[in-house]
Amino acid sequence: MSDERLWTFFPHLRPSSVDDLRRLYRRWQAGAAPQAPDETWENWLCLLRTDGTPVGGAQATLFSDHEAMVAYATYTDYQRRGYTREAISRVLAHLAHDHGVNKVRAEMDRRNEASIGVVKALGFTRSSQRAGANDLAFELRISEATRE
DSSP, X not given: OOOGGGGTTOGGGOXXXXXXXXXXXXXXXXXXXXXXXXXXXXXXXXXXXXXOOXXXXXXXXXXXXSEEEEEEEEOGGGTTSSHHHHHHHHHHHHHHHHHOOOEEEEEEETTOHHHHHHHHHTTOEEOSSOOOTXXXXXXXXXXXXXXX
16 A cells, blocks of 8 residues: 555545545444445455465445445555456446446546556446546446346
8 A cells, every 4th residue: 555656547546544544444344434324345355366465445335226336445566467358357346236336437547558458358437427637437327128
């Protein structure tokens, strides 16, 4: 988490201390923001199967309309090895099968070619939904057939 390169595309999210990181993890563990009762948060630490080494994390925010938003970060030493694609693929399956989600959104910095490649490889398409000034929005519609 101390590698500067990890925060290239979202420096505003970087914890400023170990205590800030602990607070962030506790907030994620809460499962939802108190100010957003219609949302549920799910978070995963992504580990190597071989030895349990952490390689990144994945998040899903579930909304009451059967839609979700996904986010992810892969630790610098493990980027561009397929771990993010595998993790988000599993998150998508979980969202569809366990929560009945029918649309998933993702937003990322328009300069983040690796992240754009991940969502495109998973079948996401550019969304007309507005994203942040430097961000692109993508969405994936999940059909009934996909859930079965």
